[in-house]
Structure formats: structure tokens, C-alpha cells
Amino acid sequence: MSQLRVRSAVSPLRRQPAAEVPLPRVDALIADLRPQDPVHCLRPATLAATARDFVAAFPGDTLYAVKCNPDPAVLRALWRGGIRHFDCASPNEIALVRTMFPAATIHYMHPIKARAAIREAWARHEVRDFVLDSTDELAKILAETAATGIAGALGLVVRLALPKGEAVLDLSGKFGAEPAAAAALLRAARPHAARLGIAFHVGSQCLEPLSWRRAMDIAAEVIDAAGVPIEIVDVGGGFPVAYPDVKVPALGAFMAEIEDGFERMNLVQGDAGAPRLWAEPGRALVAAGGSVVVQVQARRDAMLYVNDGVYGSLADAGALGFRYPARLIRPDGAAPSTTLRGFGFFGPTCDSADVMRGPFFLPEDVAEGDWIEIFQLGAYGACLRTGFNGFDRARIVEVEDDALTSARARAA
Numbered sequence: 001m002s003q004l005r006v007r008s009a010v011s012p013l014r015r016q017p018a019a020e021v022p023l024p025r026v027d028a029l030i031a032d033l034r035p036q037d038p039v040h041c042l043r044p045a046t047l048a049a050t051a052r053d054f055v056a057a058f059p060g061d062t063l064y065a066v067k068c069n070p071d072p073a074v075l076r077a078l079w080r081g082g083i084r085h086f087d088c089a090s091p092n093e094i095a096l097v098r099t100m101f102p103a104a105t106i107h108y109m110h111p112i113k114a115r116a117a118i119r120e121a122w123a124r125h126e127v128r129d130f131v132l133d134s135t136d137e138l139a140k141i142l143a144e145t146a147a148t149g150i151a152g153a154l155g156l157v158v159r160l161a162l163p164k165g166e167a168v169l170d171l172s173g174k175f176g177a178e179p180a181a182a183a184a185l186l187r188a189a190r191p192h193a194a195r196l197g198i199a200f201h202v203g204s205q206c207l208e209p210l211s212w213r214r215a216m217d218i219a220a221e222v223i224d225a226a227g228v229p230i231e232i233v234d235v236g237g238g239f240p241v242a243y244p245d246v247k248v249p250a251l252g253a254f255m256a257e258i259e260d261g262f263e264r265m266n267l268v269q270g271d272a273g274a275p276r277l278w279a280e281p282g283r284a285l286v287a288a289g290g291s292v293v294v295q296v297q298a299r300r301d302a303m304l305y306v307n308d309g310v311y312g313s314l315a316d317a318g319a320l321g322f323r324y325p326a327r328l329i330r331p332d333g334a335a336p337s338t339t340l341r342g343f344g345f346f347g348p349t350c351d352s353a354d355v356m357r358g359p360f361f362l363p364e365d366v367a368e369g370d371w372i373e374i375f376q377l378g379a380y381g382a383c384l385r386t387g388f389n390g391f392d393r394a395r396i397v398e399v400e401d402d403a404l405t406s407a408r409a410r411a412a
Helices: 026-033 044-057 072-080 091-100 115-124 135-147 179-192 210-226 251-265 283-289 404-411
Strands: 005-008 039-042 061-065 085-088 105-108 129-132 155-159 195-199 232-234 276-279 290-300 303-306 326-329 340-346 355-363 371-374 393-398
Touching (some): 026 290, 039 072, 044 061, 044 072, 072 091, 085 091, 091 105, 105 115, 115 135, 135 179, 179 195, 179 210, 251 276, 283 290
Parallel strands (some): 039 393, 105 129, 155 195
Antiparallel strands (some): 039 290, 290 303, 290 371, 340 355
16 A cells, blocks of 8 residues: 555654555555554544644644654644644754745744754744743853844743642653742843743643643742743643543633633733743644554463564553553454453563553453554654664554544543
8 A cells, every 4th residue: 555654763754745645444454454563543634633623722822742743744734733833842853844834933942952953943944932941041042043143033931840740741850940040031031032931831641720820820920020021921731631541621621721820920011012822732632643553463361462562652551551542453253352351561572671551451352463453642652663672663654544433442
């Protein structure tokens, strides 16, 4: 089938967009190919629809966090869904987005950047917004953008550190300035910024809408202490998605707290215009738009040996213990049992840490040679693959199936 692309390890940034071709359904694809390597299935319609929903709900600019899944097919689908802003963290991500979408607005949202990367982003790719969390980074940005000799309206966004929260993945330890330092940074950056902002991140897979309002209250105190007008409040990412046994509040609940928090900040309009909200969703935009199909290579009671694992696209299922919805694919032979059982997975490498405990609920008669489709892997799946132990081969394909397949698997 011509729409398939073979990928190895971490190469999505080097692939050219595929030509438009009719999309297969997953079951027919597996029956035809009988793949021996993992197959990553992307659902462009789901990705575009999810993007449209988020853009419509969020009262500001939606910046897709490219690190979550940089595959060109994913980026194209999000663009169709209305995404026009991109949160990039490296020169490769910036170059990819600028090549694909010349009219996109790119924001360099990594708080620590190489000097050459700043110059390249500013002069070559017309990136104008940069995040920072220290006086050293501010000095670096000012020096390297000036060194290019190219004029532009510089946007500076100060990353605020937050107290440890309730998110599944706490992100309070690596980046961010403490409140007093953040206020001083805002004052120092104001004379150089055409747009000045404050940013924070409540943590990944955050299930508590009030976390955003509390963070915005802290940000408001910092802005008051700084005593300078700002134009941007970046509420970061962390918007959650549904996994088995995880109840996720409606998207509107998060947006209501963000809107209320923004109103409570009572920001004044400066010379650069009215303050504006930004958000940096990643997982919430793309998780439902991807799955991986693995093959069972052996069974040992309630443990299945499969051909993907923690060094491939199932890293979060291993180290973080994420449970994903799954279903059995058996193209021929006896119909699968209707009785489900919880299984764990062993990955293909020789490392005994290559294990995903789950449980993943599948027909109790799953056997060697069966295939399993694992859902909600559009986020931090294929992009985390490594070449460890030589198990770096996988295929990637866009499919027609919509999110109903995933919903049916979750219901099981």
C-alpha cells in the first residue's frame, strides 16, 4: 500500500509529507499486511476535529506543543483544524513548522536555548517570541537577536515557577523563576519587549480545572509586584485526556476557570494593546488521533510478549504506568473470546525493565500471532522511539477510522 512509510527511531522531522491517497481502515490494513513490526496509525479526521474544538473553546491563541508529536501528517491535520500558532523547543522543530507552514506564528518556548539557535530562529525563521526564566537568558536573547542586524518586534515571556501541584506529571522542578525573581525579570525585560508576557505550566495530565485559576492568581501577584504592563498571559499546557479508569472534566470546565482567572487578574491595556491569553496544549490535541498496532510474539499466563515497548512508543505505559485502551485484531481463525482479562506486556528488548504492567483488558484467549491495537498514543508515542537493542523499525500510516473505535475500546 503506497500510503505506508517506513520510519526508524526518531526521524519524523526528516520525512516529506506523503501524497494524498485513499485511507485504509485499520483492520483491513492489518489483514493485508500482516505486519511483523509495529504500525503507527494516525487519524487525520480526529486530529482536525479535536483541534477545531479546542480552538473554538479557548479564549485566546492556541499554540500546539510540537514536541508532543512532530509528524508532518499530524501537523497538517492540526492546521486543517485551525491551529496557526506553534510552541517549538528546538531549531529542528522550528525549521519543520516554517517549511510546512510559511504563514505560521512560531514561539520559541524553551527557557534555555543555545545562542546559535536563538540567532537562527530570529534571523532565518522570523521567530519573534522567546521565553526565559533568568537574567542570563534575557541577556543572551537580547545579545543574539541584536547580533543578527535584523530588526523585529521582540516578544519576551517570563516563565513563572509554580508550587508542586496535583498533575500526574509535575513540571515544577526544571524551569521557572520564583515569584520575586519573575517580577524582577518582567521589569528588566519591559524596555526591550514589544510584547511582554508571563507563562506557567501546571503540569502534564492535570485533572483539576482549579489549578489554572490558582496559577493565574499567583501570576497576578507577580505582575502587580513588577509594576509594568504585560500583553500576554500564557497558561501553558497540561490539559488532560481520558484513559481507562480516569475521569476527565469537560473541556468547558477548564476554560471557565481560565476565563474567570483572567478576569480576576484585572490587567490594564498597555501601549501594545489589550492583554491576550495563550495556551500550549499537546496531549489534549493529539492523543486520540493516534494508535499503535503491535503483534503478540509469545504468551506467559497473563503476560504478553509484544514487538513494541518502553524503548519504543510505550514509554509512558512503562515508567509512568499509563493504562491505554486496547483491542484485539485477529483477521482470521476463531473469533476472539467475549470474556476479557487483564494482561501486562513485555517489550521486545533484552532489558527486563521493558515491561508495561497495565492491566490492558483483552479477550482471555489472546495468543501468539494476534495483533493488538493500543489507543490514545497520538501523544508521546512514536516520537519517543529509540533504536535501543536494534528494535527501531516501525511503519506509520494515516487511517480512516474515527475516534469511535477508541471509545468502544474504552467502554470494554
